[in-house]
Amino acid sequence: MFFRRRDTLLWLVSALLAGAGFWWAGHRQQRPAAPGVTQISWFVLITPLRDLYERQVTAFERAHPEIKVNIFWVPGSEYNTKLKILAATGELPDLFFSGDVWLSYLLPFSRDLTPLVARDAAEFGLDDFYPEIRRAMQLDGKYYILPEYMNLSLLYYNRRMFREAQLAEPTAAWTWDDLVRSGKALTHGPREGRPGVWGCSRVEGWWGEWFTYVRQAGGKMFSADGRRCLLDSPEAIAGLGFYLEKATKHRISAPAGFEPVNGFVNQRVAMIVGGHVSYWLNYNQVPALEWDVQLLPRGPVTRKGGEIAIAGYSISRASAHPEEAWTLVKFLTRPEAIADVVARGNLSVRRSVGEAAMQAKGPRPNPHHLEAAYAQFEFGEPIPHHANYIEIVSQIVQPEIDRMVLGESTPEEAARRATAGVNAFMTTFATAAP
Template sequence: MNRNGKKVVFTIPVVLTMLLVGCGTSTANKPGHQFSTSEGSASTQVVTLHYMLWDPNEEIGYKQSIAVFEKLHPNIKVVIEQYPWSQYWQKLETEMAAGTAPDVFWDHVTYFPTFVTNGQLLNLTPYIKSSHVDLREYYPNLLKQYEYNGNIYGLPKDWDTIAIFYNKKLFEKDHVPFPTNLTWNPRNGGTLVKVAEEMTVDKNGKHPGQPGFNPNQIVQYGFMSYNSNQSFYYNFLAEDGVKILDHNFGTQVLMDTPQAIQTMQNLIDMIYKYHVSPSGAEGANVVNSEGNAQQLFEEGKLAMYTDGDWVLTPVVKASNFPVGIAPLPVGPIGRVSVMNGLSDAIYAHTKYPKQAWELVQWLASPQSERILASGGYVWPGIKSLAPLFAQAWTKKGVDVTPFLEESRGKTISFPITVNWGQAENAIDKEFDLMWLGKVPPSQALQTAVQQADAALNGGQ
């Protein structure tokens, strides 16, 4: 989730005027989610809250939203702290251990179980009830991700699904129809592999399967098989009926089944058998496989690859060709995408829980999420506002509705359990060997599951 961007100067008078009309004071007796301004005006003391996030592109939108919040709450000052994903979690965990964590911060399902079981997150249920927040506005699966023992520890700020990014210019140049209705199966790769073969070209203009094709001199690849779970192989495993984890807060990884083995074998075959993907060395996680896939695509060397909507801004900015978005291919049990979402959480030991709640309540309100969606920063956690994000990207010339359609279909959650980060590291290590062609999928999956289970059960 390393996203690059730069700060911009913005003004808010028009937006503020519109929002003030819709906000007012607390209207708990009215239907829907109404934002209260009572807390900020109840005291003359100025309270400073620290809000921590990692995405610089989204930070631009959050500055706009928080500027409005501060106008409505003149006694609350918000300091945004932005750190890249590679530094964010270590810094947050260090500050939690020292008791100096930010008041409000972005939470991810990989870290949520550990935080909540360690008592580091504020239980929002009492605040939600007292403020009469209508939870029916949000995607129910996103709310469920941050629920523990019947209580809620974060309100949905956004969501993401996975789709195919494709280079429209390359498809038009090669006279191949856009990949908007592909299929996939673990036996031969379906039309996904067939189209990828059409879009893979060696220096002499030959395609895989044609006489004279040289797999060692490929200048354009059709697809990318890479060691990235959420952005790539989780989706294909799900489309073959494979579960990643036994259940939320579970301790058993289920990725060593015959279906899982055949799925991963096909994904590896895309490199070594079908020759439609860059080398395993470029797809291995140890060298930032997701970054490699994105870079190859932006350079025009890769016709299509799968990724999350969080890279829309950097990819579209960096590409000197029109970017297309297509839904994932339909697999044996249908089209299935990972659907993940971040939440805004409150540090359990914040000195200002009431003010922190006012900020979280604002960030999760229709007023704030409308700002973020309309600016094309994130798909909003409030379901009814999703079209605003799509409209923002339509104005930029990109149809992002495949992400939205996937959210309405079959989806799976990112694994949610304590110590998943450690389990994930163990899996990545073994899967790198598989992508490098050093061990077969059957062996890699067996070893990865054993080590991941040990991590989940406290053995590592």
């Protein structure tokens, strides 16, 4: 009997210890703030800017001793899932990383910042943000994001390859025809033991490039009310056709599936249409890579159509400390902070910082044509602000584009099937674009 009692006691002690452990684990991050100090939480993507954020927070807490910032680092692949689960459980952080690409998706729990923006516009310099950036910050005329950095589709090119092929470098006057002409001249097979080079990359499995051509050819993804897909219009089909024919007809891009991995960095690809500004830092770490940027080549209808996307901060609708979170947002997007981000190889969302970067004396790191990058702002287009855009494009449209690229369907067939799929989805599930 004694043996049994001892076992029971052990069992109970173990259970108590386990319970205490869970309680401690659940509460250890919720240390009470010192009197007069407000704690706010910030949900941040893990990016190469991590050390910068940590320094910013240290500086912020020094400038605002009444506010303590708790940072939660989240890997990019888990970010949206965790954020939405926190929203479902009512545990949203005060401040979270956001972007216009996901804005419609994050809208149900993003705070309308319009009153705060209107109140403090002069203080934080709203007019200092480029007009195109200000447009991307809003949805239906309301502000939801204050941006920190951005991406912009550009034409990237390898200067050495142009020089060796005795070709003039791309200019602001380039059209699709110029892209094809130079692409053909730059494309060649293996030479002197070195692998062959493609004149231009072709991004497969993602909307970035083909959607640019669709828009430059005058096509659209959705009707104005966001309730119908318009990808089967003749203009959109023309854009898809150009995307396809880069490889099949003009042969300036690799056949489907054979795009060289990191082709631009490895100097197996001479040009990129679109690209990503966040790669600038990587490009500049390869000394042999002489690269530059230019405006996107003009399409048959317009030069507009390349993506412009911002990333920055939103405040949770449920935040108990919106004023403190707003104070942090303003701090993180002040000109000095943006200048730090730009120094890491990004484009500026603020005009003052962008102009300072262009006027800086001394040798300029690539890209040399920084002015071209800022000039492209005018021609950038945000992706459609549709609550289900990412799902629609990746799940319904992209597989049809994949099939087209692989030669299993024509642009007309791909566009028709994608449009039918999207319309069926929207009829059943999706909410219309705001």
